[in-house]
Amino acid sequence: MQISEPAEYAILGLLKARPMHGYEMFRQFTSGTIGQIIHLEMSQMYAYLKKLEGMAYVEAELEPQGTRPPRKIFHLTATGQALFLEWLKEPVEKPRDIRILFLIKLYFMQRFAPDQQMRLIERQIQACERFLAHLESQQPETCPPAKGPLACTDDTAFFNRIVLRSRIHQTRSLLDWMRELQQEPGI
Amino acid sequence: MQISEPAEYAILGLLKARPMHGYEMFRQFTSGTIGQIIHLEMSQMYAYLKKLEGMAYVEAELEPQGTRPPRKIFHLTATGQALFLEWLKEPVEKPRDIRILFLIKLYFMQRFAPDQQMRLIERQIQACERFLAHLESQQPETCPPAKGPLACTDDTAFFNRIVLRSRIHQTRSLLDWMRELQQEPGI
DNA sequence: AGAGCCATGTAAGAGGTTACATGATTAG
DNA sequence: CTAATCATGTAACCTCTTACATGGCTCT
Numbered sequence: 001m002q003i004s005e006p007a008e009y010a011i012l013g014l015l016k017a018r019p020m021h022g023y024e025m026f027r028q029f030t031s032g033t034i035g036q037i038i039h040l041e042m043s044q045m046y047a048y049l050k051k052l053e054g055m056a057y058v059e060a061e062l063e064p065q066g067t068r069p070p071r072k073i074f075h076l077t078a079t080g081q082a083l084f085l086e087w088l089k090e091p092v093e094k095p096r097d098i099r100i101l102f103l104i105k106l107y108f109m110q111r112f113a114p115d116q117q118m119r120l121i122e123r124q125i126q127a128c129e130r131f132l133a134h135l136e137s138q139q140p141e142t143c144p145p146a147k148g149p150l151a152c153t154d155d156t157a158f159f160n161r162i163v164l165r166s167r168i169h170q171t172r173s174l175l176d177w178m179r180e181l182q183q184e185p186g187i
Numbered sequence: 188m189q190i191s192e193p194a195e196y197a198i199l200g201l202l203k204a205r206p207m208h209g210y211e212m213f214r215q216f217t218s219g220t221i222g223q224i225i226h227l228e229m230s231q232m233y234a235y236l237k238k239l240e241g242m243a244y245v246e247a248e249l250e251p252q253g254t255r256p257p258r259k260i261f262h263l264t265a266t267g268q269a270l271f272l273e274w275l276k277e278p279v280e281k282p283r284d285i286r287i288l289f290l291i292k293l294y295f296m297q298r299f300a301p302d303q304q305m306r307l308i309e310r311q312i313q314a315c316e317r318f319l320a321h322l323e324s325q326q327p328e329t330c331p332p333a334k335g336p337l338a339c340t341d342d343t344a345f346f347n348r349i350v351l352r353s354r355i356h357q358t359r360s361l362l363d364w365m366r367e368l369q370q371e372p373g374i
Numbered sequence: 375a376g377a378g379c380c381a382t383g384t385a386a387g388a389g390g391t392t393a394c395a396t397g398a399t400t401a402g
Numbered sequence: 403c404t405a406a407t408c409a410t411g412t413a414a415c416c417t418c419t420t421a422c423a424t425g426g427c428t429c430t
Contacts, residue, residue, distance in 0.1 A: 023381050033346045041419065046383060067426055069382040103353065107346055158373060159220045159294055166290065166364060173360030177353060186345060188388095210409050228391065233411060254398055256410040 001055065003083070006100050007038050008048050012076060012084040013108040015058060019075040022049055037103050049074060057083060089116065091124035095131055095171045098124070098178075110187075117187050125178050132171045138164060188242065190270070193287050194225050195235050199263060199271040200295040202245060206262035209236055224290050236261060244270060276303065278311035282318055282358045285311070285365075297374075304374050312365050319358045325351060 003009065007029075014025050014034075026045045029035045049072075052058045057080030063071040076084070088108055092101045102124055109117050139161075181187060190196065194216075201212050201221075213232045216222045236259075239245045244267030250258040263271070275295055279288045289311055296304045326348075368374065 021381075022383095026381095033343050033350065036347065036350050043383075043420085044418065047418085050383095065381075068380065069424080071381070099353065099357070103350060106349075110346065111342070155298070156220050159297065160223065162293075162368070162371070163220065163223050163290060165367075166286065169360065169364045169367075170286070173356065173363075176360075177356045180352075180356075181349070184349070192389095208409075209411095213409095230392085230411075231390065234390085237411095252409075255408065256396080258409070 001051070003052075003055070003057075005048070006104055007040050007044070008052060009084065009087055009101075010034050010038060010104055011045075011048055011052065012057060012080055013088075013104070013111075015074055015076045016081060016084060016108075016112065019073050021063070021071040021073050022046055023071075025074075033107060034104065037100055037107075052080070056080075088112070089120065091120060091127045093127065095128055095174050098128070098174050114187075118182070121178055121181055121187075125175060125182075128171060128175050128178065132168065132175065135164065135168050135171060139168075188238070190239075190242070190244075192235070193291055194227050194231070195239060196271065196274055196288075197221050197225060197291055198232075198235055198239065199244060199267055200275075200291070200298075202261055202263045203268060203271060203295075203299065206260050208250070208258040208260050209233055210258075212261075220294060221291065224287055224294075239267070243267075275299070276307065278307065278314045280314065282315055282361050285315070285361050301374075305369070308365055308369055308374075312362060312369075315358060315362050315365065319355065319362065322351065322355050322358060326355075 010029070011025060014020060014028060020028075022045055026040070026042055029038070029040050029045070049058065049060075053060060053074075056077055058074045059077055060072040060074045063073050065071055088105055092098060092105075105120060106117065109120055197216070198212060201207060201215060207215075209232055213227070213229055216225070216227050216232070236245065236247075240247060240261075243264055245261045246264055247259040247261045250260050252258055275292055279285060279292075292307060293304065296307055
């Protein structure tokens with residue numbers, strides 16, 4: 001078992017700012033910036049917290065609350081903080097993760113280490129350029145020397161090209177967007 | 188219970204071309220064009236077929252096969268065909284569905300009704316433009332009644348703008364791509 | 375008085391993934 | 403001789419969603 005979901009890193013990020021209980025984090029999720037990027041259900045939040053606690057990335061103390069259920073105030077452990085910071089500085093591998101994972105990284109980078117935002121963006125652009133080169137290298141091969149059962153009929157070759165182009169287009173547009181980000185005042 | 192996944196429509200589409208058994212459809216998925224768009228596990232294919240059979244969109248006859256398990260040759264029912272064709276001609280609502288759902292629609296449209304591809308693309312562009320207008324209408328509100336010159340000093344407001352812009356950028360790039368598609372020879 | 379907020383969770387269900395089971399045939 | 407292909411599926415597992423349970427407080 002290990003951390004896999006964007007929301008789990010977002011939880012670690014919230015707790016890095018300050019200790020909080022589950023309900024409060026949920027409000028930050030739904031009303032704040034992160035909620036526009038990740039959707040999260042109330043009970044899923046509790047499930048993640050349970051999981052993170054089991055993995056010793058967070059710990060909790062109970063704060064009695066009168067008649068209501070006591071608040072569980074979570075805070076990051078040393079290993080949790082180390083994991084988060086390690087995750088934070090690495091760009092994402094695949095372009096499809098940019099719209100969620102990268103945006104979250106950027107959000108926390110701005111809060112915790114604004115001076116390293118530029119570096120993250122640059123490295124993300126490089127990763128994206130590598131992917132683009134990989135896609136573009138496939139373009140000639142899309143319809144290979146016809147041979148065997150996978151030989152391209154006109155139909156599939158034609159459409160394969162459309163699919164490939166759509167991915168290239170998408171990746172290019174992400175690159176454009178990130179290059180605009182670099183110009184953004186305040187970053 | 189009802190059809191929700193792209194893969195289920197893709198199955199209906201394959202069966203519209205001709206009756207097939209599950210394993211054969213699976214091969215078409217993994218080796219053909221559709222496999223580049225949707226990922227599908229073997230057992231998930233059988234699960235979908237079971238579900239579609241239960242909903243009476245497909246039916247099957249057994250074809251004995253000697254020692255091996257008999258092939259289940261599926262074919263579309265009238266309601267299955269009607270559902271598929273209805274689905275096929277409608278553009279998708281949200282831009283994020285374009286990279287999967289719309290591409291699949293386009294793929295089958297090319298196979299079954301190439302003369303209606305243009306219309307589908309046009310309507311999809313319109314749907315996308317509506318969405319873009321909706322996004323762009325949010326932009327002024329993100330940075331409320333300007334107190335300073337251009338100042339969005341607040342942290343969250345600043346980042347909200349970045350998120351919103353990323354979505355606008357994404358939607359614009361999809362529009363660009365679809366407009367290129369319109370120029371494509373062969374469509 | 376009823377709706378919604380606070381604050382925690384559990385339980386049931388829906389859905390997907392991985393591994394397992396069969397067993398002859400064909401390719402390397 | 404080993405591995406992959408063919409052809410079906412089941413079973414266990416994991417994850418996410420939706421509904422439920424509690425119960426006082428505040429707002430309209």
